[in-house]
Amino acid sequence: MSELRQSARQLARRWWPVALAVPLGAVAGAGYAAVAHPVYAANSYVVVVPQNPGEGATAVNFAQAYGRLAGQPQVLAGAATVTGRTISALEALVHGTTSPDAPVIEITGTGPKPADAVRSADAVAKSLVAFANTSSAETGVRLVPLAAAAEPEQPTTPSGQLDVAVGGAAGVLIGALVMMTRRRGDQPVAAPAPVVPAPAAPAAPVAPEQADARGTVRAGSTR
Numbered sequence: 001m002s003e004l005r006q007s008a009r010q011l012a013r014r015w016w017p018v019a020l021a022v023p024l025g026a027v028a029g030a031g032y033a034a035v036a037h038p039v040y041a042a043n044s045y046v047v048v049v050p051q052n053p054g055e056g057a058t059a060v061n062f063a064q065a066y067g068r069l070a071g072q073p074q075v076l077a078g079a080a081t082v083t084g085r086t087i088s089a090l091e092a093l094v095h096g097t098t099s100p101d102a103p104v105i106e107i108t109g110t111g112p113k114p115a116d117a118v119r120s121a122d123a124v125a126k127s128l129v130a131f132a133n134t135s136s137a138e139t140g141v142r143l144v145p146l147a148a149a150a151e152p153e154q155p156t157t158p159s160g161q162l163d164v165a166v167g168g169a170a171g172v173l174i175g176a177l178v179m180m181t182r183r184r185g186d187q188p189v190a191a192p193a194p195v196v197p198a199p200a201a202p203a204a205p206v207a208p209e210q211a212d213a214r215g216t217v218r219a220g221s222t223r
Contacts (some may be wrong), residue, residue, distance in 0.1 A: 041156045046066075
């Protein structure tokens with residue numbers, strides 16, 4: 001039992017930052033989900049129809065091109081008058097997505113209420129159809145409404161489960177960083193290595209001829 005208690009204490013000392021940060025992060029995520037304003041999303045669908053049979057690939061290519069234009073001012077101008085919003089406001093609320101193998105454009109509208117999301121998605125879809133069909137003689141394709149948007153039952157954000165999970169994951173990251181900081185602080189600082197003085201270089205040996213010459217000079221000087 002003593003060994004188990006000692007192991008439990010060691011684990012508690014080592015992992016307490018994570019054990020504390022995870023529930024705090026989850027609580028913070030739940031609090032955000034409780035106070036955040038809900039956002040609803042609705043989807044409206046438009047299909048690209050080729051005027052000549054057998055040109056399915058052309059229809060797919062034009063669907064991808066018109067899907068990028070769904071959020072452009074020339075398309076949003078017609079929808080702005082219907083929704084009562086400005087073009088810049090619609091740019092943040094509506095976007096289009098396409099499929100790489102189907103000539104279908106999905107227009108997603110968002111808003112604080114389900115009806116607002118539906119109104120934005122349908123208005124942009126109708127404006128995109130009108131904009132594209134003015135050039136159908138040149139492009140050889142026409143846009144046709146496929147399905148109108150339906151009111152969503154639940155908001156897309158905030159999501160309680162997702163926000164709690166994100167908060168818990170952030171707690172794991174913060175706790176791990178605190179653990180790493182504590183480990184670095186607990187490591188003893190290595191003492192500097194003593195400086196050993198370099199040995200003195202030995203004197204160069206004197207050749208016998210030089211020694212005799214020096215002795216002769218000294219003897220001559222004494223005389």
